[in-house]
Amino acid sequence: MKKEEVPQQGGLTAGCREVNYAVDEDGNYTLESSVGWEAKNIALRQAWEVIVAQLRAELAEIKAGRRSPLGYHMVKNQMDPGLLAQYSGVARWRVKRHLKPAVFAKLNTAALTPYAELFGISVAQLQQVPENPDLSLAELDQSEGDNS
Amino acid sequence: MKLDFPHRQFAHCESGVTANLLNFHGLPCSEALAFGLGSGLFFAYVPFVKLNFLPLTTFRGAPGSIFKKATKRLGIEVKTQKFGNPAAAEQELDRLLEAGRPVGAQTGVFWLPYFPPAYRFHFNGHNLVVIGKEGDDYLISDPIFEETVRCSVADLRKARFAKGALAPKGKIYYIEKLPEQFDFPTATKAAITDVCRVMLKTPVPLAGVRGIRLLARQLVKWPAKMGEEKTIAHLGHIIRMQEEIGTGGGGFRFIYAAFLQEAAELLDNDKLADLSNRCTEVGDLWREFALIASRVCKGRAAVQDSFDDLAGFLQQCAAQEEALFTDLQQAIKY
Known part of the structure; x- marks a missing residue:
């Protein structure tokens, strides 16, 4: 990559700049600052769109009474029952049980605390889910038009 | 307290950490040299190991190998530690900082609050240097950022004890002694x-x-x-x-x-x-x-x-x- 080819296509980096290696006029390597590259922005956006789609599916399941709110928070934190079990210290088979709405509804605060602490939210927040996925990735929407 | 650590921004975390640590200890070293001496270049496609539920494709060697190989080849004495217990891991980190030593650490990106939200995935092979502590914050030289950053004690604990693939287990590493001459x-x-x-x-x-x-x-x-x-x-x-x-x-x-x-x-x-x-x-x-x-x-x-x-x-x-x-x-x- 030549120095003048270092891409400057802003995307999801919240204003952070990163270093790219590029060759200058004399053929020597230099470190060049870049605000982003289209190909990466597309790939990154696509990875988040997968997560948003998963969250929508979770919300639909929760509404239909087939899934507990824990499912939403688990996916929001990019976890599956196995990873959630490792992080929370709750056995995997119990995590899976807690994903059932009837079981989850009966859990007391002590049983919910490991999850709430891990996700950095209160127990009350853990028992609720929003109407729409709340990823707080404002840039995901803002940069929608930039790459098209 | 904060160590007088010359922070330089680089492209890659581990080679950047290695170069910055060597530089602190008096051996000027570019990131590219650290990367090359650590034999960082690699390729592997491992469909049965998953990262974010997708097959592992990597363009570099295993986490930790760049620092390990580069220092070994230069005859530098280093120390690496892993921990079973977060409290012990924190104590040891604080002790080293007090002794004036910058400490490299392996962490999970998902838990580092200073990362742009869009980059916070479960990737546990991220390296940084802890260069000080002020109140409830650690001061960090993360080579992929322009400036040094801060991270709360609680967040760094989560990051150092991230779970899943490549779990760091509180891993820290630092340089103990440089030889008289380098070949x-x-x-x-x-x-x-x-x-x-x-x-x-x-x-x-x-x-x-x-x-x-x-x-x-x-x-x-x-x-x-x-x-x-x-x-x-x-x-x-x-x-x-x-x-x-x-x-x-x-x-x-x-x-x-x-x-x-x-x-x-x-x-x-x-x-x-x-x-x-x-x-x-x-x-x-x-x-x-x-x-x-x-x-x-x-x-x-x-x-x-x-x-x-x-x-x-x-x-x-x-x-x-x-x-x-x-x-x-x-x-x-x-």
Whole structure:
């Protein structure tokens, strides 16, 4: 990559700049600052769109009474029952049980605390889910038009 | 307290940490040199190991190997520790900081609050240097950021004890003692030989040039095998592994080309300068692959046709890398 080819296509980096290696006029390597590259922005956006789609599916399941709110928070934190079990210290088979709405509804605060602490939210927040996925990735929407 | 640690921004976390630590201890070192001496360049496609539920594709060696190999080849004494217990891990970190030592740590990106939200995935191979502590915050030199950053004690604890693939287990590492003299030429040759070996002669078909060819063969089958949605997720994942913050572009091929340029001077060997140019060309080819792959992801290209093209690109990368590392091996034999 030549120095003048270092891409400057802003995307999801919240204003952070990163270093790219590029060759200058004399053929020597230099470190060049870049605000982003289209190909990466597309790939990154696509990875988040997968997560948003998963969250929508979770919300639909929760509404239909087939899934507990824990499912939403688990996916929001990019976890599956196995990873959630490792992080929370709750056995995997119990995590899976807690994903059932009837079981989850009966859990007391002590049983919910490991999850709430891990996700950095209160127990009350853990028992609720929003109407729409709340990823707080404002840039995901803002940069929608930039790459098209 | 805060150590007087010269923070420099680099492309990649571990080679940046290694270069910055060496620099602190009085050995001026570029990131490219740290990366090259640590034999950072690699390729592996490991479909049965998952990262964010997608097959592991890596363009670099295992986390920790760059620091370990680079320091070993230079005869530097280092210490590495892992912990079962977060409290003990914190105590030891604080003790080292008090003693005036900057400490490298392996962490999970997901838990680091100073990362842009869009980059916070479960990736546990991220390296940084802890350079101080003020109240409830650790002060951190994270080489992929422009400035030093802060991270609360609680957040760093979560990051150091991240779970899942590549779990860091509180791993820290630091430099204990530098030797009187450094033998750069010998270290450079050993490091280059190592990279050529893993790229050309690995016994498993998943790694090196064979790994690239395996990926090429498998990738063509993705659309028929798993449908469009999953195919695109898989493809996007490769682009991210290749280009996202940390590789310097072209899946580390550009950093390695920069290293070969430095090596040409260290060994006074013009052949290495030519090989550096060829390494840049391979990096450009990988970039082209990523660009076309991203257009497939975006839905601008017909899927099956483009997968034949993409596989063709990978085959070309494999062929060029095979020739490059074969010649590189020859170039340092004298």
